[in-house]
Amino acid sequence: SLVRQFLFGQRFFEKHFGSRDRVFWLPDCFGFSAAIPQICRGVGIDYFLTTKMTWSSTNEMDHDTFLWQGIDGSQLSAHFPPTGITSGGAAGAIQSRDSYKDKSLNSETIMLVGVGDGGGGPTLTDIEQLERLSDIDGIPRVTMEDPTLFFDKLNMSRDKYAVWVGEMYLEFHRGVYTSVGRTKLG
Secondary structure (H helix, E strand, O other): OOHHHHHHHHHHHHHHHHOOEEEEOOOOOOOOOOHHHHHHHHOOOOOOOOOOOOOOOOOOOOOOOEEOOOOOOOOOEEEEOOOOOOOOOOHHHHHHHOOOOOOOOOOOOOOOOOOOOOOOOOOHHHHHHHHHHHHHHOOOOOOOOOOOHHHHHOOHHHOOOEEEOOEEEOOOOOEEEOOOHHHHHH
8 A cells, every 4th residue: 555655646746746756755654664665765765754753752763864774675865853843933943953863964954844733834924934044143044945955965975874774663652553443452
């Protein structure tokens, strides 16, 4: 089913935007199969972004930027925005800079803005704040850009990044991926 979803998604991008997407962008999810890097690479996706994995209650992720290696050895450049699903304004930019775990390897990170839960995007106020943050002393520089450009820059240093092998499991939300009640009960 995952292969089918990725293929249909890439066909949609080709039809409506004229090219395939290179970023698997799924910020609000509760875990990821170790097969995803292989599937992504098979459909032309090089990069991965999510946020929820930073909520792990037992095994904290050591990195915000890393290579994710799947079952067959396929790798994706991966990034977890350090401020989570949504943040914004000067406080969000400062928190993003200060809490980024891999700033010794890379000086840039992604800061997601907008209405998080419910799938909303940036509001007009969010966009105006971002424009104002493009050049203020003492505040990290903020620019709006295609995430593929961010990942292309990030990927230039990929040989420095740690490697995560296998699935990514979010302990905070256990047992959510089934429609079979007795499985959850077990």
